[in-house]
Amino acid sequence: MDEAVRLALTKWPDVPSCTGWLRLSRRGEWWVPEGPIRHAGLRAFIGRNYLATPDGRWYFQNGPQQVFVSLDYTPSILRLVAPGQLETHTGLPVMSISEAWLDEEGSLVLRSEHGAALLDDRDLPALCELMDGNLEAPDGPITLNWAGQQLPVGRIQRAEVPARFSFNPNPA
Structure with a gap:
């Protein structure tokens, strides 16, 4: 996890999570409602901060917010x-x-x-x-x-x- 993300979690610990916005395709592409994410830096940032909860829900830690990922197939x-x-x-x-x-x-x-x-x-x-x-x-x-x-x-x-x-x- 990026250090900036860790600091944001400390500063704002109670930010609500987000669902239904980010999706992982069968070919490993990140998608938002507007379409695939093409920006290489943003894709890399999501990848570095892509984690799972103990109960198997995968998410992207976007600063203080957990953005849960809908999976087209596997994590x-x-x-x-x-x-x-x-x-x-x-x-x-x-x-x-x-x-x-x-x-x-x-x-x-x-x-x-x-x-x-x-x-x-x-x-x-x-x-x-x-x-x-x-x-x-x-x-x-x-x-x-x-x-x-x-x-x-x-x-x-x-x-x-x-x-x-x-x-x-x-x-x-």
């Missing part, structure tokens, strides 16, 4: 930034993957040290190249060959993802 989005190298939408490097899940739409959800994350759909073909098994068979075993390990890929329904990974996609 984090992963991007393939180089072969064998993933990064979160906020720029954090992913060092390890502990779980992999395919949903009924063919989306890939991964758990890393940063929690549950949807893989950006533009990177899905590259990761599918690292999978063994029949992706179209609902019961067949699938493995993801990542960082020298063979990780089993489970099947999950999209509606089950928030409960499985303990987050609230629509905090109010």
Whole structure:
């Protein structure tokens, strides 16, 4: 969290929170009602101050105000930034993957040290190249060959993802 944000929290501790204004897209873009946030500095500021409450509600600490984020899918989005190298939408490097899940739409959800994350759909073909098994068979075993390990890929329904990974996609 930025030092200026910490100071604002101390100075104004009782500012009400905001809901329904900020959204995280399936591709890791921040959206407000007017459209996507394009300003690189503002996107970086939001990313540095993006946190979760103990009960799984994600928010951006905007000075003294918590701005709760509506999630189009998961709290984090992963991007393939180089072969064998993933990064979160906020720029954090992913060092390890502990779980992999395919949903009924063919989306890939991964758990890393940063929690549950949807893989950006533009990177899905590259990761599918690292999978063994029949992706179209609902019961067949699938493995993801990542960082020298063979990780089993489970099947999950999209509606089950928030409960499985303990987050609230629509905090109010």
